[in-house]
Amino acid sequence: MSTSKPRVKVPKTASKDEVIQIKTLISHTMESGQRKDDKGNVIPRSIINKFTCEFNGKTVFSCDLEPAISANPYLEFSAKVPETGTFKFTWVDDDGSVYSSESKITVE
Amino acid sequence: AVLAMTGLPRFASAEDAKVQAAIDAFAGGASIETGTVSLSAPEIAENGNTVPIGVSVDSPMTDADHVTAVMLLAAGNPQPGVATFHFSSMSGSADATTRMRLAKTQDVIALAKTSTGKVFMDRKTVKVTIGGCGG
Amino acid sequence: GQWARLAAQQSLSQDDLLSFRPLGNVTLVHLTDIHAQLMPVYFREPSTNLGVGEVKGLPPHVTGEDFLKLYNLQPGSPEAYALTSVDFDSLSRAYGRMGGIDRIATVLKSIRAEREDRMLFLDGGDTWQGSYTSLKTGGMDMIEVMNALAPDAMTGHWEFTYGAERVKELVEGLPYAFLGSNIRDTEWDEAVFEPYRIFERGGVKVAVIGQAFPYTPVANPRWMMPDWSFGIREEEVQANIDAVRAEGAELVVLLSHNGFDVDRKLASRITGLDVILTGHTHDALPEPVKVGKTLLVATGSNGKFVSRLDLDVQGGEVKDFRYRLIPIFSDVITPDAEMAALVEKVRAPHADELARELATTETLLYRRGNFNGTFDDLICDALLEQRDAQIALSPGFRWGTSVPAGQPITVEDLHNATSMTYPAAYRSEMTGAMLKDILEDVADNLFNVDPYYQQGGDMVRVGGMAYSIDPTKEIGSRISDMTIIADGTAVEAGKSYVVTGWASVNEGTEGPAIWDVVEAHLKDRGTVTLEPNRAVRVTGI
Ligand SMILES: [Mn+2]
């Protein structure tokens, strides 16, 4: 598969303790392990199996993904913003690859 | 067949046993209540390869009382597991949305667990249709 | 003919049709599902419109004599003609065609003159599709005409079958709002259209939330709008109501293309909604249906009716209302001259083709009804012969005008029944099992006891094959006794049959356009006569 490119939508600013919406997408085929190729052989499973969102080093939200999740996995969730800081998003691939992305947010 | 909209599910067939096993493992012996968690999914899927599915749990989301996890199941898929969301008091609000594959008309199930040891469930039938026709 | 017509129409006058004792501070005027009918038309209402589950026997699932009794209408009266199929053959001769955008313009001008800044005019969609000229101009004929009619907002359904790019382009040019609170992009789940707009009318803040047809990408080709997601999205309807109330709206209106039963269920589960202007299922009801505090208005289709709803809004509540479903009798209401000129202008380049006669019909041609109509029987006959197949399928659309017995069938009539952007008449092989699945699937879209799982069309029409249907059963067990009519043999699950049909939602479907298929058949025949359809046996009701 081609390189998995993560994309995120996080507000640039928030008021203190505001609960914001975060949206994330990563390009990935999410091969379920249920499909067969032209010759009838099972195409091996290859998915993103774990997603984590941290804020200033502390885990806010995470998700275990199963093969039923669609290609280009999409996740939308909430986070409370107690202070100015950085969100770190991490995706873990079955093949051991780890993809990540960071977003800064300022409390006004 | 359309399953009952409320109450505890009890399954008979081999595939349904997988669903029951997943529910039992998640609940860990706690009794399962309805309400509090609400599952949102389209009534009819527009594209079985990518069906939006969201959960929202009514919770104060404090350190003392918050939702710790929500498990999503597709009762009619060969492997019922879809995703498990893990929340914290830092989540602020226990809601999350993702997109899933659905091969045929079936129930999707959401189970929520709280830090106080409670388990809640909601379910909804998502129809996968051939399409066509209209007013 | 002529004498009966004059006698019948003597009982009608424009003043009577428009008379209305005004009430309150806001007037909502609603038009919906005109399906691009610029000219007056014949449109026979359904004789069969079954309701299942909780809505069995409730309007709009009341037809014919039962409808006359329920609403206390005199057989043979103008209302009986406009609202039911009873005596349609003779009453259509007496009362003539209905609708016509120039007549609608007269009605609107009259209400505007009377109510001035109290009036809000809303278009429920299915406006840009359904005629030869709308197809040829990509909806531009309707946009020109509707711009002159000046609605305050619209929503949509068949509009989207011009494809996402075309719709975006057309909507950008609209001088009024195109509202679709339930349309979101499939990538980031963000709004594609304005969800609602707040107007001030008669000193009242009126919020209009737009609800496009929830199953557009299911009932129509998904590939035409691949990046847009629809759906009922009940939670978001409530969130939008709460949002507009928070912004100070005193009257909240849902301009909806959900279909009547979906709206009735929605109204029972939502709070803070005053009025639903319903659409899509083409029902015409002479009174609003009240669900809790919500008024549901059903304005019919094809330009036959305009709804006027006067409301007295005080302190964020509807204190009183008065309603009239105004029937547009085209021989009684004087055409608005400016609009008549505009309609003539947009039709002029196509006038010769529109008027071209293809055959004469000895039978009333109509479509509307749950199971069959003579126009679709004609289309199925044409498909079977021209595409040399054993079985023909024709979609249960609710649009399509009627042609009275004894009249020529013109290109315009044929297009009114077939005009669309995916007209290919396919020919393929299907097993008996696949055919059963299709019939079961469509039947469930019509008869699922939960309206949220309904799509608002009628049953797929079938040629060459008979079947029985029990609408009260569940999916998989409604259809039985599938039989090939030609030889009386039972349809076998594992056997292949040559099947033809049109309006497939699959991309890349091949075949001649359905109107060319029917035109060839009509030219072969010269005159058509349709026997009553006995191929569908309805049980369980
Ligand atoms: Mn319509």
Ligand SMILES: [Mn+2]
């Ligand atoms: Mn429609």
